[in-house]
Amino acid sequence: MSNDLIIGIAGAGGDGVVSAGESLITAAALEGYHGIMTKSFGSQIRGGEASCRLRLATQPVLNPNGPLDVAVALNWEDFRRFGGELPVESRTIVIYESNTGVSPDRLPLEGVKPSVVFSVPITQMAEKFAGTAKAKNIVVAGLLAGWFGIGRESMLTGIRKKFAKKGAEVVNGNVCAFQAGLDFAEAHPLKEDRKLGAPEAGRQAKLLTDGNDMCAAAAIFAGCNFFGGYPITPSTEIMQFLDREIWKYGGTVFQAEDEIAGLGAVVGASFAGKKAMTATSGPGMSLKTEMLGLASIAELPLVCVNVQRGGPSTGLPTKAEQSDLFQAAFSAHGDCLRPVLAPVSVADTFPITVEAFNIAEHYQTPVILLSDQEISQRKETVDPIDTSKFQIVERRRPAGAELANYARFKLTDSGISPISHPGMEGGNYLAAGIEHDEKGRPTASGEMHAKMNDKRFNKFNPLKNRRDLFVTIGDQDAPIGLVSWGSVAGVAMEALRLAKDQGMHVKLLIPKLLFPVAEPVFEDFFASVKCGLFVEQSHQAQLYRLVRMYVDVPRQVKPLAKSGSNPIQPGDVLECLRKLVVTMQCNPNHQPEAMVG
Amino acid sequence: MNSVETLPVERFQAGDFKSDLKPIWCPGCGDFGVVTALTRALAAIGRPPHEIAFVSGIGCSSRIPGYTTAYGFNTVHGRSLPIAQGIKLANPELLVLVASGDGDGFSIGGGHVPHVIRRNIDITYIVMDNQIYGLTKGQLSPTSPRGRKTATSNFGSLEDPVNPLLYVLGYGASFVAQGSPLDMAGLAKLIEEGIRFPGFAFINVQSPCVTYGEEDQQLKGQRTRLQNLGAMGHDPSDRAKAIELAREYGTKLYTGVLYRNPTPGPTYGDGVAQRHQTLQKQAVPRHDILKRFIPSPTA
């Protein structure tokens, strides 16, 4: 029995590698398993090599990482192209296409000799039963269903549905191809049973989606009625989802001529009273900074999603990195503060996106939502979400007496002043990028500028006590502390489990609110901490450095940071922790080096 | 003919659209005339100030929304058009006006112009073209003539200017006009016509900069050059002729409507309204949107 299975499949573009993965994770979701699936492609837009990684488990899956339990190679050249993305170990079960002519004891894998290897005539079986090599993915699904006990029924339903239009013969052929895979597995049983056990929380079906679609759906739920933007990988699916849905609610998706115009239109829509958003990635984010500054001084609510990819410039468009945190926190010129939020998973993208809209509307501010390529594109099973538990915040509009002698930027105790919009009688005012007085009249007065800066900063003070935007796992008094954010937080969570298993007294802090830095939350966390790690995916360890600007982080808390596209494994975290603890015990005053550059 | 009962009642006077903010333009600046003409046009249109959104970029000219009682938005340099489009799409009921300068509109913001034209979003775009950067004190503008000496072209400009009229006509604008504060009544009428035109309307205003502008661009200099297209008998439905006249920008000074598409196409807003109508039946309640993610078996 297994409770956690990592499967990697690779082949040529047309091999149906991704369909095989998708049908399996769908089956898993329907049967109540937890799972994450990531895809990876060669550099060609179409064709080229393709791979997917599936991590299926009986309990929640925290990240897609880890060495493979099962490797499926439809051909070895393509498999090998994915290198470290599909790590094979000696305990990995290897299944490969026999027409590659490779003998089972001569696998082209450097330095490993997997003990369980199956050479399977996948193409031949597809041709024989379904009459076409295109059914290779069906055979692969049959093999995996047979050996690992997932998705038998739903695969069969899926086949019937998918090929229904093509007639009974095609349906039957594919059913037989699937059955052939099952039969092969049955005829070659594993010595050790590796079938996935029953899902811990029962067989209740889960939702299945990726981070971009989840973000878009959350936006719809939060009441978003306007999207303005410009396509860019890996954020485009947000715009695409909204284009399919938002019109139904009287909303608009506006494809602008560039990112400046995209966010410009969002600023306009917000000024006109609508909940509005944009989504982009690094290069687009660089263009949007001017509009972020404008929205900040004009105190207009909006949500700006940055699905981070590797940078600088065009960088690594299809790989995740957490290197836009500084940019998010300090995105435009002038003294200014824009809240920055980051979800840790696909599921988490729902509440955090709703929160982004709520904060934007309540504080009348642009909010930056930092997702990343991994969360945005990975498919993940999601437990059903009870949307009735969520509160939806609307901007505070002026009414009655407030409109009598309306002052748009009234200096209130909270710093929040009721906001009107065109069409509202009596609310007329001049919005501007220029400094203004309470009524919106342009001013160059130093005194007024200072007051308005105070207003625009102080209104955010309550955010620093939003403890609900932080997750702390482990004992409050643990002397070892981990901090991690975004998609990497899932790695830290798994590392925490392993570290505790090994008897380390360790805890983990996951901020979903990254800026403003919530000093009280970090100070409380570090109160017991003697040593620890910030685990993050950026060369500069941006969260580590950002937090240190505001908080006295204990000297023995160090960054474990890697540039994007170099997955951080739970084992890396564990190893660094061990080193830190040993150094600490030998010489508590020693200042260790940063763990990984 | 309108019967007496349905004749529009004059609900507003120009004064209702003038704010109490005192303009900080140099005395004699052409832009004073533009506010006057605009407020007259708005009085003639008769929509209340709170139903008007008036957007601008940055420049002397872009200060103009603050001098009116409409909802104003004095944005950032060159970006008035995208913001105005967002406003119009968010609330199609609003009357959306945009003001800009020659630098704001045709240099830093020039890239947005083709797109608003091809989308045909129903807004009125007024550019105060003084062939100079006024706010930053006299630098070369994209409409400054070749050879023009300015603070950043001390030895004369080495560039040909942009021709705003030809630029927008070339991209297919359906309403193109040019006015001058010298002919205040004419300018007010052009703005009114632009607002009434169903679709994107462009009005170039020869609004002189008294401080940094050339002698011949001042209103006095204009007096001898100005030729009224109406008086010339120009037929504004003749696009080829309009293009011919537009080519003379910089040498001749025509005022009036150069081109008005006699059969204007649908606006972007028309398409949006139609789409909303056909798609609204398909909406699931917003709180049910996650049902999109219920998996169904696939192979």
Ligand SMILES: Cc1ncc(C[n+]2csc(CCOP(=O)(O)OP(=O)(O)O)c2C)c(N)n1
């Ligand atoms: C991004 C940016 N670049 C430069 C400026 C400085 N600037 C402000 S207005 C302006 C030019 C103004 O010329 P124009 O648009 O012709 O307006 P005018 O003042 O002549 O009415 C410049 C360069 C700015 N505000 N923002």
Ligand code: SF4
């Ligand atoms: S500098 Fe020129 S454009 Fe600016 S206010 Fe003075 S006269 Fe007008």
Ligand SMILES: [Mg+2]
């Ligand atoms: Mg100018």
